[in-house]
Structure formats: structure tokens, C-alpha cells
Amino acid sequence: MGLDRDSIVDPSRFEPLVDAYGPALHAFLVRRAPDAADDLLAEVWLAAFQARRTFDPGRGSVRGWLFGVARNVLFAHRRRDRARAPTTLATDDDGWEAVDARLDAAALAPAMRAALADLPDIERDLLLLIAWEQLTPAEAAQAVGVPAATARTRLYRARTRMRAHLAMTTEGSAP
Amino acid sequence: MTDEIRHDLESLPGWGELVAAGRVAPPGVAILERSRSAVRRAADTTQPPATVPARRTRRGALRFGLATAAAAAVAVAASLMVESPAGPTAAVAAATERLANVAASVPGDTVGPGQFRYRLEQVSQLMQREPAPTVTRSESWTAADGSVWTRSTDPGGEVRRGRYPATPLPAPLADLPREPRALLRYLEPIVDDTDMAEEYSTEHALFRALHDLLRADEAPPDLRAALIRAVGLLPHVGVEEASADALGRPGIGLVWHQDDGTLARQEAFVIDPATARVLEYRSTATKVPVVDHTVYPLEYRTTLVETSIVEELPADMRDLPVG
Numbered sequence: 001m002g003l004d005r006d007s008i009v010d011p012s013r014f015e016p017l018v019d020a021y022g023p024a025l026h027a028f029l030v031r032r033a034p035d036a037a038d039d040l041l042a043e044v045w046l047a048a049f050q051a052r053r054t055f056d057p058g059r060g061s062v063r064g065w066l067f068g069v070a071r072n073v074l075f076a077h078r079r080r081d082r083a084r085a086p087t088t089l090a091t092d093d094d095g096w097e098a099v100d101a102r103l104d105a106a107a108l109a110p111a112m113r114a115a116l117a118d119l120p121d122i123e124r125d126l127l128l129l130i131a132w133e134q135l136t137p138a139e140a141a142q143a144v145g146v147p148a149a150t151a152r153t154r155l156y157r158a159r160t161r162m163r164a165h166l167a168m169t170t171e172g173s174a175p
Numbered sequence: 176m177t178d179e180i181r182h183d184l185e186s187l188p189g190w191g192e193l194v195a196a197g198r199v200a201p202p203g204v205a206i207l208e209r210s211r212s213a214v215r216r217a218a219d220t221t222q223p224p225a226t227v228p229a230r231r232t233r234r235g236a237l238r239f240g241l242a243t244a245a246a247a248a249v250a251v252a253a254s255l256m257v258e259s260p261a262g263p264t265a266a267v268a269a270a271t272e273r274l275a276n277v278a279a280s281v282p283g284d285t286v287g288p289g290q291f292r293y294r295l296e297q298v299s300q301l302m303q304r305e306p307a308p309t310v311t312r313s314e315s316w317t318a319a320d321g322s323v324w325t326r327s328t329d330p331g332g333e334v335r336r337g338r339y340p341a342t343p344l345p346a347p348l349a350d351l352p353r354e355p356r357a358l359l360r361y362l363e364p365i366v367d368d369t370d371m372a373e374e375y376s377t378e379h380a381l382f383r384a385l386h387d388l389l390r391a392d393e394a395p396p397d398l399r400a401a402l403i404r405a406v407g408l409l410p411h412v413g414v415e416e417a418s419a420d421a422l423g424r425p426g427i428g429l430v431w432h433q434d435d436g437t438l439a440r441q442e443a444f445v446i447d448p449a450t451a452r453v454l455e456y457r458s459t460a461t462k463v464p465v466v467d468h469t470v471y472p473l474e475y476r477t478t479l480v481e482t483s484i485v486e487e488l489p490a491d492m493r494d495l496p497v498g
Contacts (some may be wrong), residue, residue, distance in 0.1 A: 112193060148331050159184055
């Protein structure tokens, strides 16, 4: 979708963005917060509209920026959830549980699940934005809010860690 | 970056299964409609700044011949102005008069046919939650007709090239008034007719326009002097006598203050007291909302590293399409 800064700043031209990017943002939320995704989607769009003037085409694409907004909304949702949870039940929910449940339901190989679980949060986030949201690495960097060079380094590390983990697991399970 | 990393990731055993595990059903019509309604309601309650009537947009009328870095500079800061009756202070008037006298005495250089004004700038952006600024090397070549070729190199080494057509002023620079108040009167309807007027007060848009005209280095000495004096006539402008740019060069900062209650920002351009050239434009957040979903830019700087007139474009810039 060919958009420039004016498209995103002009209120009358903002609504078509919902049609263009709404399904992808909804999928992002379903994958990470399945029970709340429908409600969070409207929250994402409202936050994006209110923050539209902070979009800077010099820093990346509309798509990367919108996923950054969605990620912030998701984090805020988790913080609210934690605040509401009784102390005894409160967990340090970094979002992995929902993702892992999805991987489990999809019968993903245990070695891959374990390799993903062992990644630092930021590396896993970047990697899943590429695998699931089909973002480019530069867009994933924008969404996570790190410089592109940092994202590249972290993705190389993630790839190396996962390859090592998967190789070790394969060797360990060999007869 | 990118294709190489993606290919690396795709070669991981189980990558295809991981991708497949992420497949979800598309949202129902009602779910998307809720989002559209939320945006529509928010848009309905959005008002333009009280002092700026909505007008026809003619984009970039003043942003002639500037590299994309300047456009990015415009993009980083935006909020409603809190109008106050503050007028120019004696300190501002004294500083701008001093700089104007320098500007009038320094001979200008003009880009001739077939030549280009080369500018190398350092563009630095610091966002909330980032430990350090992202620094980009930004180069531009501006032809005599205002056409611009740009090449930026990000910290990871990724290079982006672009070529943009000229968007000239409605009158030649030579025809612009040299009397500062007449210059402001001349520029006012022009900035009100650009996209800047939809977001900023007329005075703020004039501050930016005066900066753009000074920064472009194409104005003759007497016009540069008038542009600087005109800045001194605007309300809300302050002066930093002992300012410095990102490279540590001393300068005099002409500062625009804006505050909408929850978000406050200073925009400034730092002028070399010896040449009256713009060394740096910077936008600094001085107050951001405590609880928000937005990641705010804390500081943005475009710093001139070097400039010269060159006879030709580099080989890798010659065959770029306009766009």
C-alpha cells in the first residue's frame, strides 16, 4: 500500500489503513493474546490514530510502525492483567505462555519449542515477527523499537543459538 | 540487512512448521468495523489548531531542494501550539541582528548549471527506550533547478538512494523582500498553503520555513540577513547564546518552544556566528506523557558536516529514477 506521511497524519485518510493492515494486526494479537485480541485490535487502532503524528517515514514503513504500536498495546494489556491478578497467582507473563500454547497445539517439534523458549525475549520477538507477521528484519526492528543494526545482530545470534540448540537436541536423541 | 538474514532463518530445521503454526483465521467483519468506528469517532473529535484554518494543501511548496533528512526533521515533532502573547525579547533581537550582519557580509556561492551543492549531514535520532541514538550518514546533491539526489547510510551499512524533483518557491529567491516584516508577510500565505499549516500555527510554520530557506544555502547574503532578522520578529522564539551542535562546534541557537500540556518540545537551529550558516537543526522533547502507548522521539538532530559545490554526481547516483 503506497502511503506517505500525509496519509497517516490526515484523519480522513487514516481509516483505510484499518482495511489494509487490520487483519495482519489482528493475527498478531491472536497469536499472542488469543482471548483479548478482538478487544485489543480497536485499542491498537485508537492508539495508532492518536499517535499518528509520531510516525516518521524516515524511520521505516507504516507497517513496521503499526506493529510497534500493537506491541505497545499488547504490553500494556499484560501489565493491566498482572496488576489485576491476585498476588499468589501473578506470573511473570512475558507472552511466551500464549505463544508456547499455540506451538503445542500445532504439534511443533519439541526441539524447536525448546530452542525458542531459550531465546532472550527480544530475539524471540524479532524472530516471530519475521516468521509469523512476515515483516522484513528492518520492519521487525522498527516494531520492537531497536535500531536496524541491533536487530540484525540479535537475529544472527538467535539463528546461531537455535541452530546450536537444534543440533544438540538432534545429536542427543540419535540412537 | 535482510534477505541474507531471512534466508538464514528460513534454513533452520523446522522453520516451515513454525511459520505454519502461526496461521490464524482472518477477523470477522464486525471486529474490523469496531476498529473503523473507533478511528472514525476519534477523527470526528479531532480539531485543527485553533489559530490555523483548514486550507487547501500544496505540499512542500517551501521545502525546495532539501534532502529527505529535512523532511524527516519535520516528521519527528508535532503537537498543538499553546499560543501566548510573548513577543521577541531584546536578547533575541540582539542575537539575530548580530547574525544578520555577519550573513550580509559573507559572500554566497551559487550552484551553476551542471553543478551540484553537496551536503554531508549527520542525522541522529534518539527514541524513548533506546539506549543510544541512531546515527545516519546523509548526503545530498542539489542541482541548480532544485532537483535533489540523496544517499543515506544507516548504522548497519544499509544504503538508500533517492532522487526527487524540484519543488521551487512561487517566486525566485532574488525577488523575495529584504525587509524582514515584508518577508514574513510574503511568506505567510505560502506556509499557510502547505501541509505545515495543518499541524502548526502560522508562526511556527514560518519559523520552519525561515530555517529551510537559510539551511538550503541558496539565498544571497542580503536575503540571508533578512531571513535571520525575520526569525527575531517571531513570537515564542528564544536564543541560546552558548549553544553547540552535535559535533561540538559552538553556535548561537534560535529556539522555538512548544508545549501542549503533556508533550513539550524545543526546536532549534544552531547558527555559526562566524559565517551565519546553519550548522544544525534539532528537536528535543522536554516533556513526554508518562503513560502512553507511543514511543516518543526524545531528540532529533541534523548536523551539517561539510558542504561544497561539485561538478558531477557520484557514479552510483547518476541513473536513479525520479520518485
